[in-house]
């Protein structure tokens with residue numbers, strides 16, 4: 001099963017079809033980590049990893065963003081600023 005096939009899936013945001021990965025990460029995740037060197041336990045999923053100013057790892061930032069977009073009440077403090 002596992003051979004020389006390059007799986008082009010970002011290990012961080014699980015985004016498929018990434019044309020070019022950098023150390024297993026897509027460019028947006030790679031840049032995200034570069035600007036957020038802090039490693040801590042995520043406030044949402046409790047995984048140890050790079051977190052942003054709200055204490056959330058990138059998958060949770062993406063997940064909460066999707067929650068907000070879908071109209072569900074996300075466990076997310078209001079007034080948070082998104083830095084892109």
Ligand SMILES: [Zn+2]
Pocket residue numbers: 010011012013014015025026027028029030
């Ligand atoms: Zn990614």
Ligand SMILES: [Zn+2]
Pocket residue numbers: 042043044045046047056057058059060061
């Ligand atoms: Zn998380």
